[in-house]
Amino acid sequence: MQAAVIDAYRQPHPTLKQVPRPQIRPNDVLVRIVAASINPIDLKTKDGGLKMLLKYDLPLIMGSDFAGTITAVGSAVHDFAVGDAVFGRVQKDRIGTFAEYLAVDQGDIARKLRNLSFEEAAALPLVGLTSYQALHDIMALQPGQKVLIQGGSGGIGTIAIQLAKHLGAYVATTTSPANFDLVKSLGADLIIDYHTTNFADVLTDYDAVFDTRGGQTLADAFQIIKPGGQVVSIAGLPNARFGKAYGVAWWKRLAFGWVTRQLTRLEKQHHATYTFLFMQPSGAQLTQLAQLVEAGSVTPVIDRVVPFSLINQALDYSHAGQAVGKIILKIAESEAD
Template sequence: MKALTLNGYDGLASLALADVPGPEPRPRDVLIEVHAASVNPVDGKISQGYARSRMELAFPHVLGRDGSGVVAEVGGEVTAFKPGDEVYGVADQTRWGTHAQFVAVDAAHVARKPQNLDHIAAGSLAVAALSAFAGIVTTGQAAAGQKVLVHAGAGGVGSLAIQMAKHLGAFVAATAGPSNLEFVRDLGADVVIDYTTTDFAAAIKDYDLVFDLMGGDVRYRSFPVLKSGGVISHISVPPMTQAAPRSDVTVKPAPVSYETRYLDQISAWVESGAVQVVVGAVFPFADAIKAYEHVMTGHARGKAVLDMVGKT
């Protein structure tokens, strides 16, 4: 099969399209013919050696956490899916991923594709939506009547987090760059803050939750935004270098679960129209490295997606 292989930790220079053997499904796996796959910021980071301390990869390796496609084969213990099912889901980071024509994924991390989405949209969804769900729902516990600030509101995770918080009845503020202000407003944000011209910490106050997708100094400057007892939830971002300026605010990492039940919840929200999928850019598989370049700028709007078959 064709795959985008990682052959070292030198960033883009370590990536190459190659012919490699297809994966063999384990008893609890589904083998998926990939029609579309996300390129997430973490893919670029891994190509530069991110997470080597906890996950040393064997080369060649195939990156790609999530995607959408059609079940080609199921393992002997799988009963929830059958060949021909249209599905989306999340691959194990330690195994070969979705930036290939086929991927073997644990069936516990797969769900049926939302009926109102094509594969391009569904392929963009799983990791970003489940990350937003972790920060806003399971860890942030956003609720009706609360005030929520989402940093990086135009990105793949932030754009979904805004919509989820609004669906739950929260009042939502979001930060974004000048070219994305109207886009973020259209997602439903009640207050949109241009981080290049406005100090968000001075613009809003008495918030219940900050969903931090930036880390570092942005997190430090988020403390004044919160009321006493407020929460900062965060996902895989750089820590603060300063001591926390307040003891009455809780900082919580937001572990992301990839279970089918959470994917099914995301699907229900998408099918009801409560959450709209935002695909920022689509690249043919032959241009996969250009997709990485796009995502690694750090300023991509929505999600970048690889069209693996050219007809999805």
């Protein structure tokens, strides 16, 4: 099969090459991939930015989420069958969706809805699960609470705004003026032009912040949080509390605690809680997200669909950080949507 492979960290681009099809385990299904989406974590992985949390053997096939059709099932698989259209986000130690075939655990997939194209389904897993786990599982947003979602026009932001509105929250977001109409259509109540306005100067008394930027933007988030509020970040640094929960070595927990000491001070100063989110795959949660899509509460936003052969152009576009919604790789033609 054809796959996008890196042979070393910081390799400028992956190489499209022929590799063996993956072998399935008893709990696996083999999927013929129709579409896959590009995410910032793919670029971080390529550049070795996750080595403190994840150690991969090289060469490595890139890619984290996908949609496609099952072509084979393991001996312990009973809920899925050959021919089922599915979508999912693989476990972090089994990435490799930028390929024509993928072996994935049955617990990490869900059935694709008939009213969703494969491209739309591939746009959902990582951003949908990340948003769901941030807003529902960690923040436990309640109707009437106020949340700031950074980067409302990005892949995460476009889903997170819709999910927060489904949960009944008041949503503020940051984006460029060119995307004001989009984020408003998704449900944003207050829109801030990050080019001209620091959100910390105009927002106050918020229950939660969903940070997708890190750095000073993350530090500023604590200024708008009410006592007892929460800051959840996918772009900040993991702290010692995360390291303990994730089960990393003691010396890594010490290192995490040291590099996040400023965030720990901000937590105490503002009586808030900081959580670093490292999303976990879940077929059950994907099924819940699919139901929200079917009900019209959530709609995937796609910036562009790019042929697999042009993957390096797509990765460069993702790296530029200007995509509105998701960038999708078209791996193969679907036999039927």
